[in-house]
Amino acid sequence: MREIKFRGKGKKDGKWYFGNLYDIDTYGRTHICTINGGCLDIDHETVGQFTGLYDCDGKEIYEGDIIRFGNSKCGVCEVKWDESIAAFCICFYFKDEIGSRPLGGGVEFAIIGNIHDNPELLKGGEK
Numbered sequence: 362m363r364e365i366k367f368r369g370k371g372k373k374d375g376k377w378y379f380g381n382l383y384d385i386d387t388y389g390r391t392h393i394c395t396i397n398g399g400c401l402d403i404d405h406e407t408v409g410q411f412t413g414l415y416d417c418d419g420k421e422i423y424e425g426d427i428i429r430f431g432n433s434k435c436g437v438c439e440v441k442w443d444e445s446i447a448a449f450c451i452c453f454y455f456k457d458e459i460g461s462r463p464l465g466g467g468v469e470f471a472i473i474g475n476i477h478d479n480p481e482l483l484k485g486g487e488k
Contacts, residue, residue: 363413364411364413365410365411366379366380366381366410366411367379367380367381367382367393367408367409367410367411368393368407368408368409368411368423369382369391369393369403369404369405369407369408369409370403370404370407370477371401371402371403371404372402372403372404373402378393378395378401378403379393379395379396380393380394380395380396381393381394382408382410383400384405384408385405390402391403391404391405391408393408406477407425407477409423409424409425409426409440409475410423410424410442411423412424412440412449412464414449414464414465414470416428416469416470416471416472417469417470417471418471418472420472422440422464422470422472423440423475424440424441424442424449425439425440425441425475425476425477426439426440426472426474426475426476427439427440427472427473427474427475427476427479427482427483428440428451428470428471428472428473429470429471429473430451430468430469430470430471437453437473437482437483438451438452438453438470439451439452439476439483440452440464441461443461443463446463448463448464449463449464450462450463450464451463451464451470
């Protein structure tokens, strides 16, 4: 059984919060309720679910993370949910090729950023 949790950026402070997702309330707000019991108003566009997998450094991999797999330095991948196969996938962006495949499969991944804080990584730049 895998742990189901989410992350999202706080609207007031821009910090990342992790916990249970309480999607849109009667006022149109999205909240994440943290382990210590606080519910925070978060930016709905930044919500990402934990995939149940960890990168090579033991960091939790979330939907919206930007990762590099194996020893590849020529491309990066974005973690997305693919509804058609009901699985988290990596969407890769190499020179002239775009594609996807299910996340996992014994390949080592390293998180290098996420689409909200580091969108430039998808264009080939790396910090």
